[in-house]
Amino acid sequence: MNEFANRRLYIAIFFTLVCTIIAGRLFYIQVVDGYYKRVADQNVMRYELQYPARGLIYDRHGTLLVGNQTVYDIVVVPREVSSFDTAALSQALGVSPEQILLTLSGIKSKAKKTAAYQPALFHRQISMEAFALLQEKWFKFPGFYAQARSIRSYPRRVAGNLIGYIGEADTGSIAADPFYTQGSYMGKIGVEYSYEKALRGKRGVNIYMRDVYNRVKNSYAEGKLDTAAVPGKRIVCTIDAELQEYGERLMQNKVGSIVAIEPSTGEILTLVSTPNFDPELFIDVHRVAERNALISDPMKPLFNRAVMAQYPPGSIFKCINALIALQEGVATEKTPHSCAGGYAFGKRFVGCHGHFSPVNLTQSLQVSCNTYYCHVFRSIIDKHNNPQTGFATWRRHVESFGIGRRLNSDIPNELRGILPTAAIYDRMHGANRWKSLSIISLAIGQGELGVTPLHMANIAATIANRGFYYTPHIVKSVGGEKPDSSFFVPRFTTIDRRHFEPIAQGMSYAVTQPGGTARIAQIAGVELCGKTGTAQNPHGEDHSVFICFAPKDNPKIAVAVYVENGGAGAKWAAPTASLIVEKYLTKTVARTWCENYVVSGNLIQQNGVPSKQ
């Protein structure tokens, strides 16, 4: 029997071998591999994020435009629910008892073993008032709790397009920025979007220990690693809330934009885009239907026309062509051209309207003579041996006004507009097969030109400044500090300062002198300089355009108004702009007849499509 006694040794060796393997494996997972320690921390630590209050938004005078308000979500912990007063809860929440029981059973069936300890969302967003009522009878609803949540409030309900709104972060943003998680909010358009980083603040975190049921046991490391939330920065807009409100009232029932800029700073005083929307729609979870209607509205209220729509500038562009002519020396302010109701050359004819003749450069702006600018434009282009060079010169001057590129304001989604290049004409007409006459439409701001209302206001501000502009912007300060330093650099045009005076004079004549196109814009006691435009529109009625600034010397405000399908510039745009100026400079509007005329003007038919007048 003892012949196999040595096998004890083999068995012992085998036991030892297996125990060594176990010890080796223990050494690997306990000492070598750090993976399990990391996962263990995730297992037991619950990170409770502390959400900062979003920054408030004020207008230039300190009026609150966007605030925060507290609402309450009703949550339920399925494990803690016992019989409760369904009728009372139904009354407090304004939901039918059947719906309450249905929601509750839905939550209960979803909550498995572990989730039953977790609060689940039961009813979203009840107001502070409703919460106060409910609070008195909490004891009737075991297992139900209220969670405070901060949402936006809009005391003035203005500038929806400009301020923007906040909504749940999309998957792209969640992937790109760890700040956002499923269900967190972020600015979607406007200031809320451009200044998102400043407004959102910094999140804090409280670290708790938890067990497998996700029940918080205690604070981790006695809260030493917890961080407090830093509230979002306060943003002061350049907007004048009262002027903005007034602008929105003037533009009601019209499609278009108002942009008003303070020329000496580039600060945007008012930026109206109509049709607009009530920002409150985006904070109330119970108004989803209205919100969806807004999003699918064919009039595109969410579309900020002031920076996202490009139009032909029309006759307001004559100011620029006049300035280029003076700079290039192809005309002086005294240069006369006669006009017999149009400009004809060969087969081409550009019509004009009846006015006195001949006119000099200043008067040409006063009466908005098309013929004059056909002459002037051809002189600019044909000054050099070939139209290519002339066109390049012209283009360089135009570009210096910010046309054809983004002004780089802090308004998101700004369009660059259209400023044609020689290459485009080479394609259209064949290389070197075009001349000044081929592109004569540019003389009167038609043809291959596209500018946004912001560009137009910027032109007015540039003329008001006599040759330079500051990048238009809507934010004055972020958390008490100045925003982007690029907003404080004067951008000079290629036109000498001295050439601006005759232009300003001509624009003044347009408002004040007999035969001027914008006499409706005259304001007692204010020397307003303006230029009308009637932009041809192949789709329907002409667009009504007006740019202006006032006072003529030391201007305080520059305005551009664009009214889609509004007809002649003097019809809608000019009175609207002048009312804005009057309101801003004199604080009151004396011309009530004009105000009534503009406010009651309705260019939108009931079916929501702009009418042809």
Added chain:
Amino acid sequence: MAYRRNNKLLLKADWGVILIWLTLMAIGLLCIYTSGFNEEYPRFFDAHNQSRLQALWVGMACVIAILVMIIESQFYRFFCGALYIAMLLLGVATLVFGQEINGSKSWLSLGVVSIQPVEFMKVAAALMLAKIVSAHGFRIQNFGGATRAIAIILAPFALTLLQHDTGSALVFTSLIIVLYRAGLKTWILLSCLFLILLFILSLLVEQVAITIFISLLCTGVFMAISRQHKAGFINMALVAAVTLALYFGLRPLDIRIPLFESLILAHAVMLPVAAIYAWWHRLKHIFFIIGFFVASVSITYSVDYVFDNVLKEHQRRRINDMLGIESDVKGWGYNVHQSKIAIGSGGLTGKGFLGGMQTKGNFVPEQSTDFIFCTVGEEWGFWGATVVVGLYLLLLVRILNIAERQKSAFAKFYGYGVAAILFFHIAVNIGMTIGIAPVVGIPLPFISYGGSSLWAFTILLFVLLKFDVAKYE
């Protein structure tokens, strides 16, 4: 008189083993206390703690140990047959009347307490096997002997399997160590180990690779034994040539034979050649090698079938999980994943008593019973876990020594049975908590929570100690 004599003999008991036994039970108590620790009820002896009950089980285990030592040692030898049969009947009763807990029908309710008869079955099986093997004239090489020995192991194995308690069933297979000590041919034991290895390999590696591996192994063994190196290399070259010829050669005829089939066909062609060669040269080993080769390849082939059709879904998953083939850390792989996290997070020195956040937070299911080792690993770290493993190894080696110093063959083989059963529990239980053994619900001896297993292991151990003491009588 007998009492007094016993009393004296008790002092001669192996106190090293008793000390380890007490230490392990104390560790068990601490671990159960910490795994059920609740800040709201921090007292040790509280109704909300399993540790209170376990303390009771430990106390009773001590009483049982003394009782086992008092009972005449001849009792176990004479009544082990009856005990074995009684336990088998109890097993059948469990199958019929038992309670189903966690999918296993292995609990028998006796009024206030429930017991797991299979725990005591292990003791009976160890005794019975020892008795058969130590019987006069028993030879494991004889057909009759082998059949009887295997039947003793297979009966409780099958019965436990019917109770859906695979883990406990597999424990009985560990008794092959007793047969090995009794003279089982080494190659049979190695073949068994090889089969297990093959099973695991065939799940992990392509069949083609395994076939090539077996082929090379067989040829290698052949060359080592017969020293016919030339013939071996010629065989290998021919097999390779035929395989490649089949695989590529028939392509112009637009017949495609997969690589595995080509390989098998090549071997089928070569085997008769090898057999004729062996007969010619009177090399009898080659027939064993050929048989081994055929068996291995058929097993490889059938493993997939067994795995997919015989094993149950949860068993497949556990094996897959252990082999790292696939895992689902949120679903069925949760236990092992959480267990590894708990142990891994313990680090070198552990988090200290009651410092284990994973175990205190109840992240590991069954952590006071089958996964109790997590608490050891998390709170006492690598050093603590190694000390526990070391204690077990010490116990096992000591048991082997005790077994070997027995004069009676019965006691000796019983000792090996004890070592085998304890070893299987320790290796598989700890192995599963660290992901190197499939999850089968078997307890960690003396540490896991539970009365049945603690008492059964205590009886198992102290019967051996009693035999050890009895040799002085």
